[in-house]
Amino acid sequence: MAGALAGWLTVGLLVAAVVIAVHHSRRWRAGAAAEVDLVAGLKALPKRYLVDVHDVVGRKPFNARFHALTAGGFLASLVLLVLAVVPWFRGPLLWGLAALALALMLAGALMVGWRRHVVKPTELSGGRFARLPVSLIAYAAGLLVVALDRVAGGALPHGVTLVLAGVGLFGGADLLVGVGRGPLKHALHGALYLVAHPRPGRFSGRDRGGERKRDSALAPLNLDDAKLGVEVPLDFAWNRLLGFEACVQCGRCESVCPAYAAGLPLNPKALIQDLVGAMEGGAADYAGHGHPGRSVAGARGPHLPVVGEGAAIHPNTLWACTTCRACVDACPMMIEHVDVIVDLRRFETLEKASAPGKAPGVLEELRIADNPGGFPAVRRIDWAFDLALPLAREREKFDVLLWLGDAAFDLRGQRSLRAFIRLLKKAGVDFAVLGEDELDCGDLARRLGDEATFQDLARRNIARLEGLSFRRIVTMDPHALHVIRNEYPAFGGAFEVVHHTALLLELVEGGRLTLGSLSGTLTYHDPCYLGRYNGVTEAPRRLLDMLGMERREMEFSGLASRCCGGGGGTSVTDVAGDRRIPDVRMEQARETGAACIAVACPNCTVMLEGVVGPRPEVKEIAELVLEATE
Amino acid sequence: MIRVAALLSIGRHPASGRARRAGLDARGLELALRMPNAEVRAFHAGDPHAASLRDYLGMGLETLNVLNVAPGCDPVPALVEALRGVGPDLIICGMRAEAGEGSGMVPYLIAEALGHAVVCDAAAIECASGTARVVQGLPRGRRREVVVTLPAVVLVNSAAPAARAPAFARARRGRIVPHPVEAREDAFLAACEMRPWRARPKRMAVPSGGSAQERMKALTEAKAGEGRLLVNPVPEEAARAVRDYLVEKRFLRGAGDGDGRG
Ligand code: SF4
Ligand code: SF4
Numbered sequence: 054m055a056g057a058l059a060g061w062l063t064v065g066l067l068v069a070a071v072v073i074a075v076h077h078s079r080r081w082r083a084g085a086a087a088e089v090d091l092v093a094g095l096k097a098l099p100k101r102y103l104v105d106v107h108d109v110v111g112r113k114p115f116n117a118r119f120h121a122l123t124a125g126g127f128l129a130s131l132v133l134l135v136l137a138v139v140p141w142f143r144g145p146l147l148w149g150l151a152a153l154a155l156a157l158m159l160a161g162a163l164m165v166g167w168r169r170h171v172v173k174p175t176e177l178s179g180g181r182f183a184r185l186p187v188s189l190i191a192y193a194a195g196l197l198v199v200a201l202d203r204v205a206g207g208a209l210p211h212g213v214t215l216v217l218a219g220v221g222l223f224g225g226a227d228l229l230v231g232v233g234r235g236p237l238k239h240a241l242h243g244a245l246y247l248v249a250h251p252r253p254g255r256f257s258g259r260d261r262g263g264e265r266k267r268d269s270a271l272a273p274l275n276l277d278d279a280k281l282g283v284e285v286p287l288d289f290a291w292n293r294l295l296g297f298e299a300c301v302q303c304g305r306c307e308s309v310c311p312a313y314a315a316g317l318p319l320n321p322k323a324l325i326q327d328l329v330g331a332m333e334g335g336a337a338d339y340a341g342h343g344h345p346g347r348s349v350a351g352a353r354g355p356h357l358p359v360v361g362e363g364a365a366i367h368p369n370t371l372w373a374c375t376t377c378r379a380c381v382d383a384c385p386m387m388i389e390h391v392d393v394i395v396d397l398r399r400f401e402t403l404e405k406a407s408a409p410g411k412a413p414g415v416l417e418e419l420r421i422a423d424n425p426g427g428f429p430a431v432r433r434i435d436w437a438f439d440l441a442l443p444l445a446r447e448r449e450k451f452d453v454l455l456w457l458g459d460a461a462f463d464l465r466g467q468r469s470l471r472a473f474i475r476l477l478k479k480a481g482v483d484f485a486v487l488g489e490d491e492l493d494c495g496d497l498a499r500r501l502g503d504e505a506t507f508q509d510l511a512r513r514n515i516a517r518l519e520g521l522s523f524r525r526i527v528t529m530d531p532h533a534l535h536v537i538r539n540e541y542p543a544f545g546g547a548f549e550v551v552h553h554t555a556l557l558l559e560l561v562e563g564g565r566l567t568l569g570s571l572s573g574t575l576t577y578h579d580p581c582y583l584g585r586y587n588g589v590t591e592a593p594r595r596l597l598d599m600l601g602m603e604r605r606e607m608e609f610s611g612l613a614s615r616c617c618g619g620g621g622g623t624s625v626t627d628v629a630g631d632r633r634i635p636d637v638r639m640e641q642a643r644e645t646g647a648a649c650i651a652v653a654c655p656n657c658t659v660m661l662e663g664v665v666g667p668r669p670e671v672k673e674i675a676e677l678v679l680e681a682t683e
Numbered sequence: 684m685i686r687v688a689a690l691l692s693i694g695r696h697p698a699s700g701r702a703r704r705a706g707l708d709a710r711g712l713e714l715a716l717r718m719p720n721a722e723v724r725a726f727h728a729g730d731p732h733a734a735s736l737r738d739y740l741g742m743g744l745e746t747l748n749v750l751n752v753a754p755g756c757d758p759v760p761a762l763v764e765a766l767r768g769v770g771p772d773l774i775i776c777g778m779r780a781e782a783g784e785g786s787g788m789v790p791y792l793i794a795e796a797l798g799h800a801v802v803c804d805a806a807a808i809e810c811a812s813g814t815a816r817v818v819q820g821l822p823r824g825r826r827r828e829v830v831v832t833l834p835a836v837v838l839v840n841s842a843a844p845a846a847r848a849p850a851f852a853r854a855r856r857g858r859i860v861p862h863p864v865e866a867r868e869d870a871f872l873a874a875c876e877m878r879p880w881r882a883r884p885k886r887m888a889v890p891s892g893g894s895a896q897e898r899m900k901a902l903t904e905a906k907a908g909e910g911r912l913l914v915n916p917v918p919e920e921a922a923r924a925v926r927d928y929l930v931e932k933r934f935l936r937g938a939g940d941g942d943g944r945g
Contacts, residue, residue: 187876403851404850406848406849406850406851413848414848416848416849417849421699421701422701423699427697429698430698505851
């Protein structure tokens, strides 16, 4: 009796959940059109879930375990309970299996309860999430006893099993009805989002180096569109809105965000929830940490501007992001925060020209003088007069084009470039530079949302590069590397680009550079645009290990490295926080006790060297390698 | 409602040499756009197809009237003609163009032709009925307020607030309205030879005698000791010293300096 009833009620709850989900779907389906291959997405769903999602979830093994137990047990029990509707199935086997599933789920639910109410990680949300373990345990425990009673052929009095079935289904109702606004929302929307993901490329497996392929290039914006960028929530493509719905408020993004850690007014988790709230309109239904130093959001709704002083997202929140992708990498729901931030910035910059701080001036210089400082083109090369650098335009054919980048305008950057150029000469590399013909790669403009200036710079750089005959490009600047390697192809430029650390490694391994041994300790700071954007974390470490110094790792390193605070135009928008981002990073370097922090990006060099002492000495890898050859 | 005409020229980036919105004219437009209750019309004399005109539209102008004056022709008669037709209360432009002849004479010639007063070095403008209160930004941070009867021509200098950034989408949406005009060739300009400007090296007064190091030091050392050192002064004495300094530097009007220029 209680068994059949539980079956029918489960069916009823599932129907209710479907109705709620369909009703709710009107919200995200109202988003802008997107090109999505649903068939391919459906086919890829199991792999995307089992490999890609679990890759992220599994970084916290305890969580992976309770998730597998709870979700697996719950789904299996739902199927079995639905089967219990059919009298023919109702037998000890079915109830035995159901008991097994529910027992596994109960174990998982107890682990969830332990984490939420005993361990209490601060990044978790409260509200409806706080009662999640209660519902899970009620459902699993109540129905477990019912199932066991069925197996035993009805040992308990009818009244007791009815009450227990009621408790279980009450818990189940709280869970299933939550597909609209509760914790279970992530399961349905997460699955749909995996099918319709806006970046299917990120799931395409491993590339040659054994490193995970990184799909990190921003998508080009069509500058002829009637509206540029995203103004109101409904300007987002529907599958982006679906992604926001998938957020499970786990706070993993919050705990890795460098801006949040430094007390800048940005919390990626709250940002996604701001957007969920904006789609919904009305008051916030969010019980987690907000953006540091900012009170609750202002007016919001699906047709109201997202960014503004009194809108869903304050401009300072938008401009505090360093585009480091730490949140993207940490998100188990595969949400693409950086795309979202850049879409919003595009509207702010292209339609309103409202980027703060020094950004407007820098963008204007980039547009008219092709470099952010508004310097004469010759300044990119005049510091190297004594090095007599071979100029690409005077060479018919050469092996390596050295992309100087923005560092060439900066005294500190010039020091690193000099070290690298001396190494190139020592190793007899056949190289040349564009010199005056090199334009800014466009990275800064693009991250600040100025797609027009970026595309102009990209097209003109590509035209200049295509007129030359060389094999590959080498650069010390991971931002230039990323842009030329991953973002120029969309504009017709296909070039092989290597980071200078990779080239140096090649030269040392090929015997063209011989290294002596250095002493002392060092720690390596992974640049975001080399690590997370391009998956390169091992080559620089192998190179460093050849120097004979003791290498120590910081708290956040490799793909989980923490940003220096120099990316995404934050050094020109200059949003203030409690601390500076590089100070937080330097703290982690200090904790290793290493005497030297090795860096592989001119932005990192500038940011980290700006931290007041005492601190480890900041050295570009090329500078260390040069030391070891002398 | 006050009618404002902004005169906008095409500038030249000092490093890249590329055309851009002219810095001072853009500041003038910024002042015009910030004025409450103003109807702003913008004029340019030159090529309606010049791409950098879009920068002005990007600041928020809906239309920009371009008097199609051929290169090498004098823009003044065409501008005077157009302004006479509109009859603005206030004509705003930068002190001097960045490109071309750059004589700074255009606004004066226009004012002369229209019979308007000219106020130069404007850093801020506030309009009341029939008059404008203009704050002039003078060297070394000094400010002077003048009141001028409208209509007037106001020339903006770099003490005025920075121009807002142009937005790409607004620049694209704004309209350029070309007006065909008759223009004479500028005989004076035709007779001039044009050369890129370049900074002339300054001659340094090289001290003689002493060692090389001493001469270097004498040249590069920051000169100190211009001020007076007061140790534990009584407040009155200190205040007097500060006041004397301000008078000396003409931040304050001292006794006997009452000509209104201080
Ligand atoms: S955005 Fe992703 S990482 Fe951040 S709280 Fe949501 S699900 Fe977790
Ligand atoms: S990209 Fe980096 S700075 Fe921006 S929200 Fe994500 S973690 Fe924070």
